[in-house]
Amino acid sequence: MNKKTILVLNTLYWPYKIGGAECSVQILVEGLRAQGHDVRVISTTEKSSVNNLNKRDSETSFNYGNIYWPFDGNEHGIYRLGYHLIDSYNLLGFYRVYKALKIVKPDVLITNNLQGFSSFSWLAALINSTPIIHIIRDYALLSVDPSREKTKKIPFQVFDFFMRWHYRYLLKKVHKVIGISQFILNEHQRSVNMSKNQCDVLYNPVVCPEISASSNHKGKPIVGYIGRVSEEKGIAWLLNSLVQQDTEFSLNVIVAGEGPILSQLKSEYAGQVTFLGKVEPKEFFS
Template identity: 35%
Template sequence: MKIAILNTLYHPYKIGGAEVSVQLLAESLVDGGHSVSVITLHEATESIDQLNGVTLYRLPLRNLYWPFAGNPSRPLRLLWHLLDIYNPLARADVSRLLKQIQPDVLHTNNLAGFSVAAWDAAHAQGVPVIHTSRDYYLIHPNCMLYAANQHQSPDSLSGRLFSVIKKWRSHSVGKYVAVSDHVRTLHQRQGYFRQVSAEVIYNPVTQPALAERQTSPAGTITLGYIGRLEPAKGIETALQVCRRLGPAYRLFIAGSGDSRYMTKLQLTHAGLDVAWLGHIPPEEFYPAIDILLVPSQWAEPLGRVVLEANAHGVPVVGSRSGGIPEIISQGETGYACEATDIDAFVAAVEQLVSQDQQQTRMHCQAWARQFTKENIAARYLRNYQNLSHSHTDKPAQAVGPSEVQNP
């Protein structure tokens, strides 16, 4: 098949897990013998590149500023988001590339910077569209439904105003996929994609060649945290859990954040046994820890670090919010706890420590194998083929919530 995949960012840009997941999918499809083009944005002029068999069409952002750097004023941000509700310039760019690529299907993912106008660009040329929700962009302009350390309602006035056109245009999509049942339910409850079939396909993770585990000092358990160092990700909860557990525990922190915030954290927890590692490859980080903490305070659409840890044989204690609890096999690959319940996190860590460590590692690795990039690519490919065939034969039939498939 000739497949076009559209995502806001692509390698080397990486803001979150979406960029990793889209790249794994694209390269897996190429490995399967398919022609894959990725349409993405960047800061410079338009260009065409090749990366691991994928043809990359990089388009300049047709908006007021590059949103992934700097701190623009509030009025400028508002204007940016207003244009991003439906961006006709982006539509023209996508339309031109689709005429050039002539794909059998367009798979859209994160749409910030392109807007839902990309769907209409495809529709006008008879290219069927499958869309995967990897964030909350369609529901709220901040994509997270979380700001100022508190959850935001999808029914807020700003959310409703910014989403009215997006919701209307979602009915032109031929197939809807969400990265978790939480994401699917939320979008459909808000009125998106009600007229098309829906499916949950979790993100792929690389299955590593397992390195020899590094042993902690005798009598010490090493906890881990990996990701952005910011309140929404729960880094402070991780530090508090380590403090509550006592001197037999230490914490390895991989990632970075605002320098002032990091300095504050380091001063506040100066007496704790913490290693601030900065950015470190996952294949070096996971073999060095015994348990991963994922204490996200916001409802993460999925939380791919859970699956990455499991693939390395590391159990997880994560927040019972968003898509995280869906990918934790309670008691076998870890535990899900209320995001703000420090006592529950502490108890879950102690429970994992008391279990058979070798058996837990085996459960984690077995669990992660269902999320191989080959398995996930095969599921998407079936959808591409079905959508392409139904587009030429007859419209896809809508399904109710009870018919949604889960892995």
């Protein structure tokens, strides 16, 4: 196997972890390194004085470079308009990726979540004639609203088009587009005219902890969810369905994770669902 130089881009990277994307990207990077490839990672962080990638660095986090840090859990009101404008047309992100490509000279650029860099990172790779693999992990390429609920309103559709038209255009130029599920890939194919040879499905890698299964479990069947507690994950729909079924089947429902609708769900399902907060998978499954 020929050793490759690979540049991986994601909004966040270890030790910063908001959801499953960061875990999957870390597993991908470590897996590629274990196979002998030279893998460099660029990401963003809330506070950093780094402006350029050092040729010796395996991981580099740039300052996010926007009006606010989007992962602080706060509502930013009218500032969100300026935030989305900067994030969608991110010339600083373009410059950083362009410089990184010049320094690392990778055989391929693998992009994931693009917040903090924008689709201009693909433009930088195209200018450098660097092959691009993009892994679709959410719906951010199609809308600035991750739940896509606001896209039903005409004014928001106009705003969304202005913020995302270049994402759709440049996505057609990406050499390989990977969906982490057939459903999420189909949703993007409905919006972007991509060739079948350009697209594929590759499920997220999972490192399974060693857990001794107990055959002596007594009591209610346990149904668990571990992951980000947000609208777009479908957790509200899942809990509603499970609680309705609980009238017929006695279930013990457990939720592990954090997110923007956690407080709302805790209030709505108090006494019906157990919320553990953020826990490691090994602890959750034990």
